[in-house]
Amino acid sequence: MDYTQLGRTGLKVSRLCLGTMNFGPVTSEDDSFAIMDRAHELGINFFDTADVYGWKKGEGITENILGRWFAKGGDRREKTVIATKLYGDMGDWPNEGRLSALNIRRAAEASLKRMQTDHIDLYQAHHVDRDTPFDEFWEAMDILKQQGKILYVGSSNFAGWHIAKAQETARRRGGLGLVSEQSHYNLIVRAAELEVIPACEDYGLGLIPWSPLAGGLLGGILRKIDKGRSAAEHITKELERHRDKIERYEAFCDELGEDPANVGLAWLLHQRAVTAPIIGPRTTEQLDGIVKALEITLDDKALARLDEIFPGFKTAPEEYAW
Numbered sequence: 560m561d562y563t564q565l566g567r568t569g570l571k572v573s574r575l576c577l578g579t580m581n582f583g584p585v586t587s588e589d590d591s592f593a594i595m596d597r598a599h600e601l602g603i604n605f606f607d608t609a610d611v612y613g614w615k616k617g618e619g620i621t622e623n624i625l626g627r628w629f630a631k632g633g634d635r636r637e638k639t640v641i642a643t644k645l646y647g648d649m650g651d652w653p654n655e656g657r658l659s660a661l662n663i664r665r666a667a668e669a670s671l672k673r674m675q676t677d678h679i680d681l682y683q684a685h686h687v688d689r690d691t692p693f694d695e696f697w698e699a700m701d702i703l704k705q706q707g708k709i710l711y712v713g714s715s716n717f718a719g720w721h722i723a724k725a726q727e728t729a730r731r732r733g734g735l736g737l738v739s740e741q742s743h744y745n746l747i748v749r750a751a752e753l754e755v756i757p758a759c760e761d762y763g764l765g766l767i768p769w770s771p772l773a774g775g776l777l778g779g780i781l782r783k784i785d786k787g788r789s790a791a792e793h794i795t796k797e798l799e800r801h802r803d804k805i806e807r808y809e810a811f812c813d814e815l816g817e818d819p820a821n822v823g824l825a826w827l828l829h830q831r832a833v834t835a836p837i838i839g840p841r842t843t844e845q846l847d848g849i850v851k852a853l854e855i856t857l858d859d860k861a862l863a864r865l866d867e868i869f870p871g872f873k874t875a876p877e878e879y880a881w
Contacts, residue, residue: 560602561853565640565681565834566738567763568711572605572640574828574853576767578837579606583613583620586841592628595635597843601850605640607741607767607837609685610670611647619649619673626675636676643670644715644741646685658688660699667703683713683741687721693728701734713767715741719754719875726762737764739834744768746777746808746823746865747801752872756832765834768827776801777823781809807868817855824852826865 561574577598582591595606606625613620622643629636645666648656656662670679682703684696703709714722714737722740729736740759744751745768759766772778774794781798784790790798798805812819827836840846857865872878 560850562602562604563834564765565711566759566765568735568738568765570640570680570711570738572835573603574835575603575824575850576605576607576642576835576837577603578769578839579608579621579625580612581839581841582608582624588624588627590842591624592631593843594840594846595625595628597846599635599638601846603850604638605642605835607642607644608674609644609647610649610666610673611644611685616651617649617655619669622670622673626673630675640680641674641676642681642683642713643674643679644683644685645670646688658684658691658696660695663696663699663703667708671708678707679709681711681713681739682709683715683739684717686716687714687718693725694732696725697729697732697734701732711735711738713737713739713741713764715769716743717755719758722755722758722762722764736762739765739767741767741769741837743770744827744830744833745771745773746826746869747773747804749869749871753875753878756830757874759832764832766830766832767834768836771827771836771838772820772823773797776805777808778820779809779812779818781805804868808865811864811868815855815861818848818851820849821852821855822857822865824849825855825857826862828852829857829862 562571563574564570565572608621608625610619610622645663646657654661667682671677700712714725717740722737726736740755742751742755756766776797780790809819812822815822824836827833838849840849
């Protein structure tokens with residue numbers, strides 16, 4: 560396993576981040592345990608979750624699964640850099656969601672309890688809260704840091720200017736600020752290249768791409784459909800929008816002799832500011848296949864070919880002005 564620093568911090572994390580969103584709703588608890596054990600065997604030390612995962616309001620199903628896995632011992636918690644997120648509503652009463660100081664305090668305590676741990680390594684805002692000033696956000700996060708309940712703070716789904724505003728507020732307060740941004744980024748969805756990635760580079764944030772395979776579109780979907788496998792309705796609609804590009808992409812992967820899913824992940828690992836794409840295997844067999852992406856080196860010619868199939872963006876403002 561390859562490791563890298565998380566943004567400008569001294570924290571070392573694996574180049575692949577294990578996403579746990581499937582744990583509970585899709586993957587059984589026993590299978591989730593097996594996947595996490597296998598991840599450690601493969602050297603993956605970076606796990607990502609969120610209080611809302613499990614998709615039953617207020618239950619924190621996925622965090623509870625992680626907690627019971629940590630409780631099995633064997634240095635599971637000590638070997639894991641655990642990242643979780645808050646923002647989504649965990650109840651129907653006011654202040655049971657978003658980024659007020661009150662909810663940050665309550666949400667952190669609840670996540671710690673569910674995961675049966677005394678601290679969260681990376682605590683992430685799942686979305687920007689336009690109603691909460693960054694001074695309030697940082698004051699609440701600083702208190703959690705002082706109490707030893709969180710170590711680092713990250714963002715998710717922030718625009719470039721949100722990152723800048725958060726960082727400048729933290730700088731004025733004398734704090735470290737954000738160390739990572741979890742953003743929607745893959746070969747098909749490349750808008751982060753306009754301003755989010757430049758902001759991450761300038762402020763020293765590690766980029767953690769979510770949906771690295773565009774919901775399965777980059778995972779060899781055409782060959783899977785040819786073998787009789789079905790796809791969800793929304794994926795089928797997206798496939799029709801991008802069919803020409805996907806056909807060219809899968810043909811190029813055949814030329815490379817590599818699985819499309821692994822090429823999509825390898826491409827992300829070649830992009831600037833990217834720390835670790837979030838992978839979401841549903842079985843240990845899928846996990847074993849995914850880690851092969853780390854062995855793929857894409858030369859300049861291959862990267863140019865992928866840019867030709869899936870054009871990206873210039874850094875703003877050159878994308879739309881001189």
